[in-house]
Amino acid sequence: MKSDSFRDHSEGIRTTCASRAFFRKGSFSSVMNVVYVLSPDRVPLMPCSCVIARLLLKDGKAKVVRRTPFTIQLLSQPESTYTQSLTLGVDTGSSVMGSAVADEKGNILYLSEVELRNDIAQTMKERAASRRNRRQRKTRYRPARWLNRKNSTRTGRFSPTMTSKIDAHLREIRFVQSLLPIASIVLETGTFDPHALKIRRYCRTDGSIKRASTMALPIRKRTC
Numbered sequence: 001m002k003s004d005s006f007r008d009h010s011e012g013i014r015t016t017c018a019s020r021a022f023f024r025k026g027s028f029s030s031v032m033n034v035v036y037v038l039s040p041d042r043v044p045l046m047p048c049s050c051v052i053a054r055l056l057l058k059d060g061k062a063k064v065v066r067r068t069p070f071t072i073q074l075l076s077q078p079e080s081t082y083t084q085s086l087t088l089g090v091d092t093g094s095s096v097m098g099s100a101v102a103d104e105k106g107n108i109l110y111l112s113e114v115e116l117r118n119d120i121a122q123t124m125k126e127r128a129a130s131r132r133n134r135r136q137r138k139t140r141y142r143p144a145r146w147l148n149r150k151n152s153t154r155t156g157r158f159s160p161t162m163t164s165k166i167d168a169h170l171r172e173i174r175f176v177q178s179l180l181p182i183a184s185i186v187l188e189t190g191t192f193d194p195h196a197l198k199i200r201r202y203c204r205t206d207g208s209i210k211r212a213s214t215m216a217l218p219i220r221k222r223t224c
Contacts, residue, residue: 032111036071036179037062039081044181045074047109048082048206069177083181091188094118101180108174110224116168120161161223 035053037045046057056062062072080179084103088110091098095118101110135142151157158166176182 036066036069038071038073040077042073042178044179045081057191069179085183086180087184087186088095088173088176088180088182088186089186090169090173094165097169097172099176101176101182110180112172112176114168114172116165118161120164124160125216147206 015148033049033050035050036047037053039045053070054060057074058072062074065071065073083210086101086103086109089102091102094116096115098113100108100112101112102108104143173185
């Protein structure tokens with residue numbers, strides 16, 4: 001799979017070269033009325049208001065480096081800098097993940113929601129079918145080969161789908177760290193066993209599955 005890249009900055013959508021199923025639903029910078037600021041050496045500073053950012057751009061003291069979310073970079077090193085202790089909270093998930101950044105007073109400085117790709121297995125099957133078809137047409141007498149791929153026989157590895165989801169979480173964390181001076185990271189994970197739905201006591205008399213109550217499930221928080 002190709003690595004993710006930023007396209008259509010005016011729409012605020014983060015797409016993947018191979019598929020548009022992975023995208024970002026805006027950072028809500030217009031709602032919170034903040035502009036992210038970077039130093040001349042691209043070190044994230046505390047965000048400023050839209051008025052201050054407009055004055056810096058008008059005076060030629062900053063330039064625009066990203067439109068979504070709107071980010072400016074100072075052209076000269078400030079005499080003194082002050083950063084607060086910001087906390088990044090990440091709600092991990094299999095289909096959708098959310099992230100938010102808050103300061104010590106509880107003010108939200110960043111808010112995003114990312115949909116994860118769930119088509120990795122299907123695209124790999126389609127790629128294998130296309131390659132199999134091409135080999136039959138181009139190399140008709142090619143000897144059969146199987147079980148000769150080191151990656152498929154290696155133990156202790158993650159599946160391609162799981163690898164894609166883990167990389168998406170890490171990519172979002174690195175993206176937020178490039179915008180704001182993050183001091184701590186809190187990951188929220190919920191324990192849920194989908195195989196428990198197959199047990200008979202979780203089914204109704206008509207055979208339908210009861211709606212699982214995720215509120216009663218334990219939630220674990222890990223601070224990094």
